[in-house]
Amino acid sequence: MAKPININKANFTQLKAIKKIGETRALAIIAKREEDGLLNLDNLKEIPEAPQSLWTALLNEKIICFEDPEESDEGQEVLKNTIESLRHKILSVEKSRDDMAETFQTKIEKISEQSKAHIEEQRLMFEQQRDVYTKQKQEQIEQMKEMIKSQNEEIKDIHEYSKKIQTQLQQKETLLKVEKVIAEKEEKSSPVQLLKGKYNANDHKHSDYGGPTAPKMSTYDGRNDWRPYYLQFSTIADRCKWQSEQRLYKLIECLRDKALKFYSSRPKFVQTNYESLCKKMEERFGRKEPPHIVRRLLQDLKQEQEESLEEFAERAQELATDGYPDTPDNFVQTSFWVLISWRNLEQLLIWQTTLST
Incomplete structure (x- = not known):
C-alpha cells in the first residue's frame, strides 16, 4: 500500500x-x-x-x-516533554514565588521594625530638642524679665533724677531771683553801712576796756561745723573785750560764700543783733544730730584699734554733750569717766581671762 x-x-x-x-x-x-x-x-x-x-x-x-504518522508520534512526545518541562517550571516559579513572598514578608517585617526603631529614636531626639528649646526659651524669658525689670528701675531712677534736676533748677531759679532781690537791697541799704552809723572803730580805739590787739581773724564760709568756729571767735572776742556791736561787725567781716548769703537773707533785726545772728548760724550750720540719735551712737560707741584713750575720751565726751544738752558739763564729764573706767575694767577682765585659758 x-x-x-x-x-x-x-x-x-x-x-x-x-x-x-x-x-x-x-x-x-x-x-x-x-x-x-x-x-x-x-x-x-x-x-x-x-x-x-x-x-x-x-x-x-x-x-x-x-x-506524517512518525511526526505525529514525535510531536506528541515533544508536546509531552514540553508540558512536563512547563509543569516543572511552573512548580519552580511557584516555589520561587513562595520564597520571594516569604523573603518579601521578612523584609517588610524587618523594615517595619527598623521604621519603628527610627521613629522612636526620632521621637526621643525631638523630645530632647523640645526640652532644650523650652529650657532655652524659659531662660530667655527670665533674662528678658530681668532686663525689663532693670530697665524699669533705670527708667524710674532717670525719672527721679529728672525730678531732682527739675527741683534743683527751680530752686536755683528761685535762688537767683532771691539773690537779685538781695543784691538790689544791698545796693540801697547795706547792713554794714547801717552798722557804721552805730559803730565807729575810733570810738572804741581808746575805750576803757583796753583789750589786746585782735589777731587776724579766720573766715567762715558755711562748709564746716559752725560750733568750732564760733568757739574760736567767742574766745578771741572775750580776750579782746569786744562789745556786742563790735562782735557783730567783726563776724560780718569774716563771713564768706554760703554763710554770707545766709546772713544777707535774714531779717533786719537778725542782721543787726549779734546774739540772734549767732543763734541762726547755729541752727543753720551747726552739725548736730538730734539728741536721741546721738544717744544711740553713744551707746554703740567703741574705741578704735589705733585710737588712744584720750582721743576716744574726747570723741565720746563730744557725743555725750550733744546727746544730753540740758545736763551740766561737770556731770557729763564725771559720768563719762566712770563709763570709761568700767569699760577699761571690763576689757582688762576679758584680757586676764584669755591669758588664764
Missing part, C-alpha cells in the same frame, strides 16, 4: 498526481495553504474547485493525510 500524501507538505507535482485532483485543484490547494497555513479537512471542504465529498473519500482511503 502506498504511503499517504501529506497535503500540508506536498508540492505541486505531488498534489496533481493525486487521484481526481489535477492541476486546477492542486493550485487551489496550494493557494488555500498559503492563505490558511496548515490545512485540515474543513479547510479543504472550503475549496470551491472540488466537491466536499472528494476530500472525505480521499482521507478515508488514506490517499491523503494532514501530517
Whole structure:
C-alpha cells in the first residue's frame, strides 16, 4: 500500500498526481495553504474547485493525510516533554514565588521594625530638642524679665533724677531771683553801712576796756561745723573785750560764700543783733544730730584699734554733750569717766581671762 500524501507538505507535482485532483485543484490547494497555513479537512471542504465529498473519500482511503504518522508520534512526545518541562517550571516559579513572598514578608517585617526603631529614636531626639528649646526659651524669658525689670528701675531712677534736676533748677531759679532781690537791697541799704552809723572803730580805739590787739581773724564760709568756729571767735572776742556791736561787725567781716548769703537773707533785726545772728548760724550750720540719735551712737560707741584713750575720751565726751544738752558739763564729764573706767575694767577682765585659758 502506498504511503499517504501529506497535503500540508506536498508540492505541486505531488498534489496533481493525486487521484481526481489535477492541476486546477492542486493550485487551489496550494493557494488555500498559503492563505490558511496548515490545512485540515474543513479547510479543504472550503475549496470551491472540488466537491466536499472528494476530500472525505480521499482521507478515508488514506490517499491523503494532514501530517506524517512518525511526526505525529514525535510531536506528541515533544508536546509531552514540553508540558512536563512547563509543569516543572511552573512548580519552580511557584516555589520561587513562595520564597520571594516569604523573603518579601521578612523584609517588610524587618523594615517595619527598623521604621519603628527610627521613629522612636526620632521621637526621643525631638523630645530632647523640645526640652532644650523650652529650657532655652524659659531662660530667655527670665533674662528678658530681668532686663525689663532693670530697665524699669533705670527708667524710674532717670525719672527721679529728672525730678531732682527739675527741683534743683527751680530752686536755683528761685535762688537767683532771691539773690537779685538781695543784691538790689544791698545796693540801697547795706547792713554794714547801717552798722557804721552805730559803730565807729575810733570810738572804741581808746575805750576803757583796753583789750589786746585782735589777731587776724579766720573766715567762715558755711562748709564746716559752725560750733568750732564760733568757739574760736567767742574766745578771741572775750580776750579782746569786744562789745556786742563790735562782735557783730567783726563776724560780718569774716563771713564768706554760703554763710554770707545766709546772713544777707535774714531779717533786719537778725542782721543787726549779734546774739540772734549767732543763734541762726547755729541752727543753720551747726552739725548736730538730734539728741536721741546721738544717744544711740553713744551707746554703740567703741574705741578704735589705733585710737588712744584720750582721743576716744574726747570723741565720746563730744557725743555725750550733744546727746544730753540740758545736763551740766561737770556731770557729763564725771559720768563719762566712770563709763570709761568700767569699760577699761571690763576689757582688762576679758584680757586676764584669755591669758588664764
